[in-house]
Structures are given as structure tokens and as C-alpha cells.
Amino acid sequence: MANIKRSPWLLHYDGSSCNGCDIEVLACLTPVYDAERFGIMNTGDPMQADILLITGGINAQNQPTVKQLYEQMPRPKVVVAVGVCACTGGVFKECYNILGGADTTIPVDIYVPGCAARPQAIIDGIVKAVDLFQKRLEEHYAKKRGQGRNEVSANG
Amino acid sequence: MAEVIHPEEILEEIAASDLLKKVMEKKKEGYRLSQICAALIDGKYELSYSFADDVSYQYITYRLVIETDVEIPSITEIIPQALFYENEMKELFGVKVKMISLDYKNKLYRIRQETPFGPKEA
Amino acid sequence: MAKKSVIPYGPQHPVLPEPIHLDLVVEDEKVVEAIPSIGFIHRGLESLVDKRDFNQMTYVAERTCGICSFQHGMGYCEAVEHIFGVEIPERAKFLRTIWAELGRMHSHLLWLGLLADGFGFENLFYQCWRIREKILDMQEMTSGGRLIFSVNTIGGVLKDIPADMLRTILSTIDEVEAELKTVQKTFLNDYTVQTRLKGVGVLTQDQAHDLGCAGPFGRASGINTDMRKLGYAAYPYIDFEPIISSDGDSYARCECRIGELFQSMDILRQAIAKIPNETDLATPVKGNPNGEYFMRVEQPRGEAVYYVKANGKPYVERLRIRTPTFANLPGLCEMLKNTELADIGLLILTIDPCISCTER
Secondary structure, eight states, X not given: OTTSOOOOXXXXXXXXXXXXXXXXXXXXXXXXXXXXXXXXXXXXXXXXXXXXXXXXXXXXXXXXXXXXXXXXXXXXXXXXEESHHHHTOGGGTTSTTEXXXXXXXSOOOEEEOOTXXXXXXXXXXXXXXXXXXXXXHHHHHHHHHHHHHHHHHHHO | OOOOOOOOOEEEEOOGGGHHHHHHHHHHTTOEEEEEEEEEETTEEEEEEEEEOTTTOOEEEEEEEEETTOEEEOSTTTOGGGHXXXXXXXXXXXXXXXXXXXXXXXXXXXXXXXXXXXXXXX | OOOEEEEXXXXXXXXXXXXXXXXXXXXXXXXXXXXXXXXXXXXXXGGGGGTSOTTTHHHHHHTTOSSSHHHXXXXXXXXXHHHHTOOOOHHHHHHHHHHHHHHHHHHHHHHHHHHHHHTTOHHHHHHHHHHHHHHHXXXXXXXXXXXXXXXXETTEESOOOOHHHHHHHHHHXXXXXXXXXXXXXXXXXXXXXXXXXTTSSOOOHHHHHHTTOOHHHHHTTTOOOOGGGGOOTTGGGSOOOOOOOSSOSHHHHHHHHHHHHHHHHHHHHHHHHHOOOOSOOBOOOOSOOEEXXXXXXXXXXXXXXEEEEEESSSSOSEEEEEOHHHHHHHHHHHHHTTOBGGGHHHHHHHTOOOHHHHHO
């Protein structure tokens, strides 16, 4: 199965955003912008997701949730931070309950700017994430194949 | 032209001991609790209990000005829905509210910083 | 007697667009009690008053919530204008009304879509969101932003809507109305939709009144109140009556919001017909605000209260935003009692929760 291209599944989690980016992400998945034509699928289950789309900053309470979601996702995985709050904390950066952007908690690969991020920008981010996922998948398989040979030689 | 119903808002300052009586009165008159808000002004808490009438659109605010160490009674016995407001001011401002029907024990918002709006220690 | 057990619900859940956590006490499949725990989106926005002056706070207030962003900005501005005692130009009042109603339409269409998604009618969900995009295009055309406009300022608005754009809005509303009528038939007459909505999650008028429910959620239970009657912005010049229903179930809530969509279109047509020609869009304010005011506005989700207290300094002393979902939370908990576990997702949606508003 290693040479077959896969459709990455997308999980969306709303951090402490104002909802603006949140509904723009949803708008991306509905008919007018339809991000699913780039070969992704929206899912609500972290255990089956490959790309995590996170909107909004991180606060004290959602930090463990975000961490848990990230850890539940199978490897390889890609994280996209959508909107300026998820990138840096944005307009709420100085609020007492905001720790900062998504990268304060989990490693972020792609940053999508904007307040609220426009669907075009989000789609651009998703397309980049799909490419990155494919690359990571190939690396992952290559590593696994390499490990497999080592095991054989060790045992054999 | 549509009819505009906008009676002048009423702001009345009351003593903390009158709170429950006033709240009971308003409940009997058919007002609904619109909001409870706390503010820290010059080292004293200003608590505003606002009631709204859905028919006359009258808005009445009772204002309590108390020292930061004064305990005030919860109104959840009379108006159960006040519990979110009271938990909020307890957690964010450190207002001492006693006998809330469902006390979240400062775990409503679960913030890391204690009473961010509360009195700053000099 | 069945054993009681507690099921945690959320914060990340497929039907929930936003994180809210509920502890559901269930007996078999029946929910006995629901205890919400919020705080996943609490930012502490109100504390920014120490760092931003009263003009800058407009933009922070707008970012309380991305859905009713314009109305948040408007509520804050109207409160500060009351403290200053300034009258804003007539045209600015009408422009505010137009943007507010466009915002209401996009919010209600969004909600209808999510509701359809909640009961598993994906086709209807997509249709609603497709129609909503037309409203978003109008918002983008007039203000430059799809969701967050930043057109409010203390004393008026920053941008004008030229006459040709107003005509485009009118023609778009006609298109939207025709499409909405088709969608409305499915929402209100379809057998499967009715079985999911009718008689589910009933909240009686007395309960709704005692729990202080606001907006369409309260109006669906028969509470005849609409803050637009207070006559802020250009609403004194517009004829409208609050849309109420008496059933108090999920179907009534759906009916109310669909009714409000048509009402919004009507208000938009009236406002565009009556808008005066003026070049002045904002009354400049001098100095700093001093005083306090409780401003109430009718948001898509209900009554929102903005309390501003200022003491003559550029930094406002206290800004408090009481949002409609915060007032509707007790109603939600009450409504969830004695319902089926399978309906919970749908029922949470029927109050049109906006958690970012709630927690600020």
C-alpha cells in the first residue's frame, strides 16, 4: 500500500478563537470553496485524522485538550495554525488567560495569517499541508522499510 | 415610524443588607434578571444587579458598593440562574459570595491566574 | 430503578462547532441533569481596557465573537456615545442598521445549516451555507471584510455604502429570498425534519421567563421581547414586530429564526428605501468619556448588555459584555432534562450557542 497516495483526513479544533476563523474553516468545507476537492476529508475523530487545523490561541484550560488531540493523531501528522490568534495570540496576546499561539503547545508546520483568515488563505494552507503530509508519509514508509531490513538482518 | 419603547434606565444604590429583599420584590413584579456585574473602583467593589421587564422594557439596576472583605449573600435561592454570574464574579474579582447553590469553587473558567480583576496587593 | 451514570460530553465533539463541556447525568438513555463547564475559550478580553484606550477598544469588542462581530462593535460604540451624549449622523444610523441586519441574516443562515447538520441532513446544510455566501459577499463588498468589518467608530461609521451597492444588496436579497423559500419548505414541512424537531427539548414560557432566556430562544417559548424596540440605530424608523412562537420546542426555535430571516430582509428593504443622503458619517467626539451606561442591543442570539464605566481618562474603567448565550445557559441545562441522550447534540445547537461570546 506504500505506493498508493492517500487522502489525508482533517480535524478541526477551535482553540480560544473569536469564532471568525472557525466559521471560515467551515465555509471552506462547504460548496462555494469546497476544500474537499483537494483530496481531504473532514472528520471529527482525532484517531483517524492526519491534518490538525487549529484556530485561536491557547489558554490554560484548552492546553491539555489540544495536547491530547495532537497525541491521539497517528503519525505522520501535520498541524496548520489558522488565523493570527493561532499564529501568535493576535489581538488577545496581552490578555491574562492567553498563553500565546498554537506553537506554545504543539509543533506547528504551517501558519495561515489573517483576522479572520480568508477562505482562500485557508485553502492555500490546506493544499500546502496535503503536500507536506505526502512527503512525511513517504519518509515514514522509507524509515519503516529501513527498520524492517535491519530487523531481518539482525534476526537472520 | 415604529413605536419606540425606551423608558429611562433606573440606577439605585442599595445597602448589602437590602439585596435579598429587593431581588425578591423584583421577582414578584415579574422582572427577569438581566445581568450581574462586578467592578473594582477605587479599592471597592461595585456590584450591579440589573433587572429587565419584557413588556415595558424597563431596566433597573441595583448598585452595591462594598469593601473588598465584605461577604454578600447569594441570590441563587431566589433566582437560580444567577449562579453563573455569581461564580463569575467570585472567580474573576474575588467577591465573597456565600451559599451559591452550585459553587464551582473558582473552577468556572479554570484560569491560571487568581482573581485577575481583583484587588492588587500593594 | 436504573443506575445513574455520568457521561462527559465535549469539548471536542463532531456536532459541536465550538468547545463546550457538559457532564450529563444519565439514567439508561435519559438525561437527568446536565452540568456545563465552560472556560475553553476564556481569553479575558475585558481586561484589555487597561491596555487599550476607548477608541482602540472598539476593535477588541468586535473580536468578542466573529459571527456577530459588527453588533458587538456597535453595542460598545453606542454605549460610549451615550456617555458622551453625542447624536450620530442619520445616515450612519441607517448604515449600522443595514450591516447589523446583514450580520443577523448570515448568523441565522449559519445556524440553520448547523441545525441541518445536527440532524444529519447534509444536503440542507450545504444549501444553507451556499445561500449564506451571498450575504457574506455583500458584507465583503460593503466593508472589505467577510466577517469582521471594523467599520464602527465612536460617533458613527467609517465607511459609506454608495447607492449602486445598496441596489446590489436589494437585488441579492431578492435572490436569497427566492432560495430561502425553497429551503424553508424542507425545514418546516419535511416529515423527517419534523420528527426530529417537534416536541423535542420543550421549554415553557414560565420556565423561559424564570431562567431569563433571551433572543429567539426565549421568543420561541413565547417571550415577547426584542431589544430593537429600544430604538437604537435606525430602528425607530422601521416597522417590525418581534416574531414569537408559543410551542417552545426545537421546531418553534427553527420557525422563529426562519421568520427572523424574512424579517431582516424586510428591515433591509425599509432601511435602504429610507436612508437619507448625507456626506457626514461620524460626529467627532472631544475629550474622554466620563460616566456609565448599560447598553442593550438585540444580537442574532438575543439581548446583549454592554456596561461601560469611564472616569474621564482615555482608558475605560470597566467594560462588561453580557452575551446572550451566557443568559441562555441556564435555559439549556433546564431543557436538557428528561431528553434522550441521542438528542443532546441537536438540542445544544438549538439555543444557537456562541461560546466565544459567552466566555469572552
